[in-house]
Amino acid sequence: MSNKPSIPKGTRDFGPQEVVKRNYIFDLIRKAFTRFGFQPIETPSFENSETLMGKYGEEGDRLIFKILNSGDFLRKVTDEELNSRNAASLTPKISEKALRYDLTVPFARFVVQHRNDIDFPFKRYQIQPVWRADRPQKGRFREFYQCDADVVGSQSLWQEVEFVQLYDAVFTNLRLRNTTIKLNNRKILSGIAEVIGAEDKLIDFTVALDKLDKIGEEKVKEEMLAKGISEDAISKVQPLFNVTGTASEKIKTLKSLLSTSEIGMKGIEELEFIVKSIDKLKLKSAKLEIDVTLARGLNYYTGAIFEVGAPPEVKMGSIGGGGRYDDLTGIFGLKDMSGVGISFGLDRIYLVMDELGLFPETVLETTKAMFVNFGEKEAMYAIRSMSALREEGIAVDLYPDSAKMGKQMGYADKRGIPYVILAGESEVKSKTYTLKNMKTGEQKTLDIDQLVSELK
Structure with missing residues (x-):
């Protein structure tokens, strides 16, 4: 007996309904990017290792997922190196490429x-998959x-202001209310490390501080x-762990x-x-909040840093983030x-919206109507009619087999198709169609122009 097929942990298959819902999010984000003046680019799914490491x-x-060299990938490795089991020295000899970890570093390379x-300042958006060898969890x-938007070639803080507005516009369109845009500045974190005498430990300090929400103060x-x-x-940094109050009160602290x-x-001035x-x-939907412990453990941030939290009624990590980088290129x-630049976490946004029931019912209506198949002659009549309907932008389908009526109706119901079109012998003779509303059961006999009008 053959083994049951599976997929790697941390990856997923997406069925038709999931893909339609995901595309709904993609489309709204893409439209917002365009309205804010960003241009699309794409980069390869894998880069040279030296680009990413x-x-x-x-x-x-x-x-970072490393890709083994093609062919005999061990040909450059000596027996001594192989027996040493030293991954750091072995990896560069057997792997020269890696799957992209994010979209920002490939963008800098681009x-x-x-x-x-390129005309600077350059405003780009990019919607593509990334890969991380992380421990899978909810x-x-x-x-x-990742759905990224970046501006390079400008130091103006108006860009940060616009990114806050962009977040708010997208979450408003997705009907995601009560999201929190957390804001901090890496210069502030550098200043804290300086005043507590830990300048040489800045990276260790920020990486640990960034985990405050996840593991707590003591850890x-x-x-x-x-x-x-x-x-x-x-x-000396103790006041940061429990700082509360309004934005002005936090700035005073x-x-x-x-x-x-x-x-x-x-950093405070910015x-x-x-x-x-x-x-x-x-802002319409989101709220802006200063989080003095927000660090975002990526070394290339130098100024403002953003992180977006999901609505409080959903237990979920961040659904967006980003920041200023002064010399990434x-x-x-x-x-x-x-x-x-900022990023939207598509997959987490999907989970939040699904849990809160925020997808409109119309999103799933990929096929507006299905013709019942009564036989060869009637099917030809239906196919000709479908061509006219599709030219009008109406998504229609024909059940492929001349099966029992109950089976065909059941199929349309399971697919969530709102209308069924009956075109039997009598309809063919009179050049009409019987349109049935699957929700109400109401039926209407229509000519082709009336059918187009009804389905539109």
Whole structure:
């Protein structure tokens, strides 16, 4: 007996209804990107390893899927290297390519490679899958889509303000109310590390701090201690763990803590500009909140950082995030090219909307009507009529076999097709159609023009 087929952990198959719902989200996000002036690009699903490695920090590097070289991938490996079982030295010799971890680093590579063909500032959006060798759990997959928008070639903070508005516009269109856009600034985190005497531990500090919501205060402190951050330094940062209040109150706390740090005060200034601008512009669905512990453990962020939380009634991780990076393209040789971008987590947004029942019923109506098959002559009549209906933009289908009426009706019902068209011998003779509403049972006899009008 053959083994039952399966798929890798952290990946999923999508049936017709799931794909239709996902496309609904894609379409609304894509329309918002276009309205905000972004242009589409696409990059390969895999990149040269050197493009990706070292760009996401130590933890990120471990989660990159490496691709074995084609052919005899062990031909460059000595017996000594093979027996050493040293993955760090062995991997570059057997793998030269890797699946992309996100869309931002490939975008930076794209900008540098095509810089002579790009008009700056360059606003791009990209909707493609990414892969991470993460531990699968609810809302966390090894293959998932990212929907990114970035601007490179401008240091203006108005871009950050627009990204907050973009988040709000998308969540309003998706009817996702009560989302929270968390905002912080990496300069503030650098300032905190400076005033507590842990400048040389900035990465360890931010990676640990970023886990506060997931593992709690005590576990974060334990991780900081394990990374060599002193108890004295941790005690100085204690006010951050429990800071509450309005945006202005949190900024006041930060100013007090960072008064001696030039870079920290610069971060606060940038934070204030974004918050005050959004206060004047107002948001429709989302709320903007300062989160002084938000770190987002990616090394390339240098300014504002964003993270979007799902509505409180759904237990889910972040459904979006992003930030400012002042020199991401510098890693590929193009210096001083500031950029800022955000990402929408399609898969988590889907799960949230599904749990809250936010998909419109009309989304699933991929086929508007189905012709019942009464036999060869009637099927030809139906096929000719379907051509006319499809030219009018109406999605119609014909049951392929001349089966019992009950079976055909049951099929239409299971498919969620709202109308069935009966075109039997009498309808063929009179050049009419009997349209049945599957929900109400109501039937109407119509000519082709009336049928088009009714189904439209």
